Amino acid sequence: MSRGSFAERTKISMFAARRGASSLIGRLNAHPLVRWRFAAARSDRLLMAPQDLRTADPTRASEIYAGRFAFAGKVVACDGRSPFEMEPPSAEWAEAMLGFGWLRHLRAAESNITRANARALVDEWISLQGAWNAIGWRPDVVARRIMSWLSQVPLVLHEADARFYRRFIRSLTRQVRYLRRTLSNTRDGLPRLQTVIALTLASLCLEGQARTLRAMTHRLTEELDRQVLPDGGHIS
Secondary structure (H helix, E strand, C coil), X not given: CCHHHHHHHHHHHHHHHHHHHHHHHHHHHHCHHHHXXXXXXXXXXXXXXXXXXXXXXXXXXXXXXCCEEEECCEEEECCCCCHHHCCXXXXXHHHHHHHCXXXXXXXXXXXXHHHHHHHHHXXXXXXXXXXXXXXXXXXXXXXXXXXXHHHCHHXXXXXXXXXXXXXXXXXXXXXXXXXXXXXXXXXXXXXXXXXXXXXXXXXXXXXXXXXXXXXXXXXXXXXXXXXXXXXXXXXX
């Protein structure tokens, strides 16, 4: 075996080992025993819902209700199955699906059907992937999902029963705690900035987070100063 091919195989092996270790750490962080050990004071009350400033298209609500999810140039037709049971056609599609940014389209349609549909889809995600999913529990995707859930609280929790409310809050706070634990290991650049924004937003919206809010506001200011150029562009 040539020296070059051996070095290349060594690099591939090390990369695979790092990927495996990263997956293992993610699974451990999501494990119920780890959640119990590091659980902070539980918050069971939302104080506010921030406005989602992104453009929403109410016509897409009917597609979502029909089980057609189009993201990143790919379309998945669920045919009666949950979208969280489907094989993602691409990583980009999965990121968009699991980030829940599409909830804004359901809110734009504003009807009892879209509210029930939103609750059902959130509930399905909690049941099917709320424990772990390789893409869905990546820190930047968790950050996007937290921001989407918080901004769409009026849609998801309107007329929700007590059981769903408790289930929603438990999942939300669990994701926030997970993001806090993984912040230091989050990839630098936009993923880390998204994570800090999500944690700052959660500290604003959840009850009993005054101390965390001060720390996250300071961290957000540092990240913005470091990553955003004077002309408003991102350092990347």
